[in-house]
Amino acid sequence: MIYFEDLEVGTAAAFGRYEVTREEVIDFASKYDPQPFHLSDEAAAQTHFGRISASGWHTCAMVMRMLVDNITERRQAGLGSPGLDELRWLKPVYPGDTLRVESELLSKKQSQSRPEMGSFQSIVRVYNQDDVLVMTMKSIGLIRVRGD
Structure with a gap:
């Protein structure tokens, strides 16, 4: 199990593989972001997107899946997140x-009011198959302290 004490500032990781499907893009947009350029080839052709594109929120959801899969695989003692400091959809x-x-x-800090937990900040970069940077976010994670 990976605890707060095991985290090292500056450590980098690469992980995940998520194949984006047309059906999923349309399904997500239909439920949560029903803008025409996420639902219709004709409407999208009239915008700077040129064709149907995934909602930025859908991109976040796909990234979240890869993050959780990585946390689970690495057996991190995660406690959720209080949010993000920055989110950018670049492409x-x-x-x-x-x-x-x-x-x-980027950083880590043990809680003074709840010493059994710590927080850490990471920069998350998301790339497509052509190594084009499509999204960035600065995330905050909460993690258990081992307390040895």
């Missing part, structure tokens, strides 16, 4: 793209 994500994640640990 459209299209059906047929394959996403991957690179992250770097």
Whole structure:
């Protein structure tokens, strides 16, 4: 199990592989972000996207899946997250793209009011199959302290 004490500032990781499908893009957009350029080829052709693109929120959800899979695989003693400090959608994500994640640990701090937990900040970069940077976010994670 990976605890707060095991985290090293500056550590980088690369992980994940998420294949974006047209059906999933349309399904997500239909439920949560029903803007025409996420639902219709004709509408998307009239915008700077040029074709159906994934909602930025859908991109976040796909990245979240890769993050959780990585945390689970690495057996990290995670306690959730209080949120993000920054989120940027830099390039459209299209059906047929394959996403991957690179992250770097920027900082960590043990809680003074709850010494059994700590927090850490990471920069998360998301790339497509052509190594084009499509999204970045600064995330905050909570993690258990081993307390040896």
